[in-house]
Amino acid sequence: EPVVGVLALQGAFAAHQERLVALGVSAPLVRTAEQLAAVDALVIPGGESTTMSHLLTTNHLFDDLKGRIADGLPVFGTCAGMILCAAEVLDGRPDQRSFGRIDITVRRNGYGRQLASFETDLDVDSLADPFHAVFIRAPFVERVGPECEILAEHEGVPVLVRHETCTVASFHPELTPDGRLHEMFIRSIGSPLHE
Numbered sequence: 690e691p692v693v694g695v696l697a698l699q700g701a702f703a704a705h706q707e708r709l710v711a712l713g714v715s716a717p718l719v720r721t722a723e724q725l726a727a728v729d730a731l732v733i734p735g736g737e738s739t740t741m742s743h744l745l746t747t748n749h750l751f752d753d754l755k756g757r758i759a760d761g762l763p764v765f766g767t768c769a770g771m772i773l774c775a776a777e778v779l780d781g782r783p784d785q786r787s788f789g790r791i792d793i794t795v796r797r798n799g800y801g802r803q804l805a806s807f808e809t810d811l812d813v814d815s816l817a818d819p820f821h822a823v824f825i826r827a828p829f830v831e832r833v834g835p836e837c838e839i840l841a842e843h844e845g846v847p848v849l850v851r852h853e854t855c856t857v858a859s860f861h862p863e864l865t866p867d868g869r870l871h872e873m874f875i876r877s878i879g880s881p882l883h884e
């Protein structure tokens with residue numbers, strides 16, 4: 690079974706760890722370069738991408754993580770984590786950095802004030818039943834590169850996108866007890882879970 694770390698500098702990391710542990714996966718929290726070196730895959734949680742970018746830099750993790758991602762570390766980025774994985778970020782802070790792992794353009798807080806937070810049921814590729822999705826000041830996906838697979842859309846806007854072993858969601862799949870997207874991520878990295 691893969692060791693799926695959860696980046697734990699800031700944000701909704703504890704709920705991700707719970708989902709992974711419920712699937713029988715080892716899910717250590719990652720705050721240091723040593724902890725990062727011990728994982729086979731990484732979840733980058735929701736929170737505030739500006740803060741996470743800053744903490745990644747001040748904790749001397751940004752370059753290590755960028756290197757591991759460039760070497761093929763599978764990543765599941767949710768909400769702020771999607772922003773950190775994106776090739777292009779609009780309405781970001783000037784000093785905010787991303788890993789550029791997946792060829793999408795996202796607009797921070799792009800759903801606007803009216804729709805700052807909402808919940809909806811999504812039809813997700815290869816899932817038999819809808820997934821209840823919680824959006825909180827979510828990034829709005831404005832462009833998806835041709836190599837990416839769009840796994841779910843909300844009102845015509847991609848909200849779950851995958852390229853190879855990188856999956857990104859503009860919502861918070863860890864805030865509901867439904868572990869199917871975590872399971873899908875683990876399967877996508879070539880590690881079938883024990884039934």
Ligand code: GLN
Nearest residue numbers: 735736737738768769826
């Ligand atoms: N608005 C946040 C950001 O820009 C993301 C929100 C979230 O992760 N729930 O980083």
